[in-house]
Amino acid sequence: ISVVDAPLDGKHIRLDGTQMSAHLGNWDxxxxxxxxxxxxxxxxxxxxxHSARPSPGVFIRRVTSQPFSAPILKAIGxxxxxxxxxxxxxxxxxxxxxxxxxxxxxxxIPALEIGLSRTAQWGGEGRPQSLAxxxxxxxxxxxxxxxxxxxxxxxxxxxQLGGIDWRYSFSAYEQPFAFYxxxxxxxxxxxxxxxxxxxxxxxxxxxTEWQHGRFFLEFSDTTMRFL
Numbered sequence: 281i282s283v284v285d286a287p288l289d290g291k292h293i294r295l296d297g298t299q300m301s302a303h304l305g306n307w308d309x310x311x312x313x314x315x316x317x318x319x320x321x322x323x324x325x326x327x328x329x330h331s332a333r334p335s336p337g338v339f340i341r342r343v344t345s346q347p348f349s350a351p352i353l354k355a356i357g358x359x360x361x362x363x364x365x366x367x368x369x370x371x372x373x374x375x376x377x378x379x380x381x382x383x384x385x386x387x388x389i390p391a392l393e394i395g396l397s398r399t400a401q402w403g404g405e406g407r408p409q410s411l412a413x414x415x416x417x418x419x420x421x422x423x424x425x426x427x428x429x430x431x432x433x434x435x436x437x438x439x440q441l442g443g444i445d446w447r448y449s450f451s452a453y454e455q456p457f458a459f460y461x462x463x464x465x466x467x468x469x470x471x472x473x474x475x476x477x478x479x480x481x482x483x484x485x486x487x488t489e490w491q492h493g494r495f496f497l498e499f500s501d502t503t504m505r506f507l
Contacts, residue, residue, distance in 0.1 A: 289371070296334055303343065311338045314364070318383050318397045319479075320447040320460035323498045326477055327397050327441050327464050328381065335379060337366030345387075359386035368401070377404030380417075391449050397464075398442035407436070441466065442473045458483040466504060478506030 282294045301310025313334040319325035345358035363382040370376055380402055385395040402417055403409030417438040443464035450457055461480040465473020479500035486493040 306343050308341050308343055314339060319445045319462045321479055321481055321498060322496050326462050326479055327399055335366040335368055337364050339364035357387040374404035374407055378402045393447045395445045400438045400440040402438040456485050475504040476506045477502045
């Protein structure tokens with residue numbers, strides 16, 4: 281618990297980082313104000329980062345990343361999954377909207393990690409938030425012009441982001457390197473993210489007898505049509 285003097289939002293008491301959870305096998309089920317950083321970048325993430333304070337909500341996440349035991353699924357390698365549903369503030373353009381998110385990451389080979397992420401603002405005052413609209417949101421049928429959604433987006437149930445990120449590690453002359461990137465779509469077309477924003481980076485660990493450090497060069501572009 282922290283107390284802030286003269287906060288801009290007028291909220292003196294903050295519970296950022298507070299969470300409670302229960303172990304259910306290899307899963308954590310809990311609630312709280314959880315910071316999330318989704319992606320391989322060091323400077324920022326294009327979908328969820330620590331740049332904004334966490335909102336309260338419930339979550340489920342896999343504790344360890346042990347692979348599937350089934351022969352076909354075992355090829356995915358070690359994997360993790362996390363999903364959450366948060367309640368956003370009242371002092372927004374759409375008051376009391378919900379923030380939903382899910383991320384699945386896996387390592388098909390030891391050198392490569394791939395992450396698939398998706399977030400959505402859903403519902404809120406004046407917006408549809410029935411189970412039917414939630415289903416359309418999950419299926420991606422929530423864009424203006426879709427069946428039942430007005431062209432002016434006045435009854436649009438959600439606003440989504442989704443995409444892929446990767447990190448590939450390798451060595452040359454006994455020096456480790458890593459190449460990573462992230463592509464996040466602002467909207468959906470043909471069932472896939474579109475209007476993409478992107479980030480690419482290159483990383484070199486620097487390890488000596490006296491220090492452990494890291495050098496990285498990172499570029500991001502948040503205007504649409506990154507590719």
